[in-house]
Amino acid sequence: MRVTTAFKRLMRLEGVNVTAVDFLASMVVVSVALRRRRLVCPHCAYKTSSRYDMRPVSSRWRHLDLGVWRVELRADLRRLRCPDHGVVTEAVPFARPGANLTRDFDDLVAWLCTRMDKTAICRLVRVSWRTVGRVCERVVDSELDPDRLDGLFRLGVDEISWRKHNKYLTLVVDHDRGKVIWGAKGRDSKTLDQFFDELGEERSACIEAVSMDLGPAYLKSVTAEGHAPQAVVCADPFHLVKLVGEPAWV
Numbered sequence: 001m002r003v004t005t006a007f008k009r010l011m012r013l014e015g016v017n018v019t020a021v022d023f024l025a026s027m028v029v030v031s032v033a034l035r036r037r038r039l040v041c042p043h044c045a046y047k048t049s050s051r052y053d054m055r056p057v058s059s060r061w062r063h064l065d066l067g068v069w070r071v072e073l074r075a076d077l078r079r080l081r082c083p084d085h086g087v088v089t090e091a092v093p094f095a096r097p098g099a100n101l102t103r104d105f106d107d108l109v110a111w112l113c114t115r116m117d118k119t120a121i122c123r124l125v126r127v128s129w130r131t132v133g134r135v136c137e138r139v140v141d142s143e144l145d146p147d148r149l150d151g152l153f154r155l156g157v158d159e160i161s162w163r164k165h166n167k168y169l170t171l172v173v174d175h176d177r178g179k180v181i182w183g184a185k186g187r188d189s190k191t192l193d194q195f196f197d198e199l200g201e202e203r204s205a206c207i208e209a210v211s212m213d214l215g216p217a218y219l220k221s222v223t224a225e226g227h228a229p230q231a232v233v234c235a236d237p238f239h240l241v242k243l244v245g246e247p248a249w250v
Helices: 003-011 103-113 118-125 129-143 189-199 216-222 237-245
Strands: 016-023 027-034 059-066 069-075 078-082 086-089 154-162 167-174 179-185 209-212 232-235
Touching: 003 016, 059 103, 103 118, 103 129, 118 129, 167 189, 179 189, 189 216, 209 216
Parallel strands: 027 069, 154 209, 209 232
Antiparallel strands: 016 027, 059 069, 078 086, 154 167, 167 179
């Protein structure tokens, strides 16, 4: 079996042919070529068979490591003129638009972010702190369910902190599905107002109950006109247990 054939089967990249494999001191460079003839805009569904020109340099993407070796994909890409986005480099099926990491690498880093801290991820996959943040943004933008705000009846609202409690995020949870469906920086009523603005009055009117802490900020937003004043407001168990456990004179 040829090396190019072996790497094509090993990497399982759709829509490309492996044309060459070069083993360097600490990296494996895999050259690929797109099989499709039509050019696709990376920002929309526009397709064309007309080429504007060739990109002057090869495009590169970091792929999943092969043992101790880093794997880098390289391809000579064409450019097209999109009616809406102008002259752009054609999209590739194995990477998200504008990324220098493959989709598989992005997905791995995003999954690791749900299991360990950022510093550990940087050491494990050998990327920078900022790269991890950019990967999370790309994956959320492309994979976020557009219907996540439909069919909401029982919600939970709470904040989490980072940087030694100097910065906060407000999170909204769908209790029925057990999933976080929305989040934004801040922890005041204006922050939660953004959620209801995105939700809209029609869907807000279907909310039956909202659990939250005992502070006034979230309550002000939930009970505001056009939000969910009809919902039953519930105190979350953590704050109830804390309140019961405090001495009466505190």
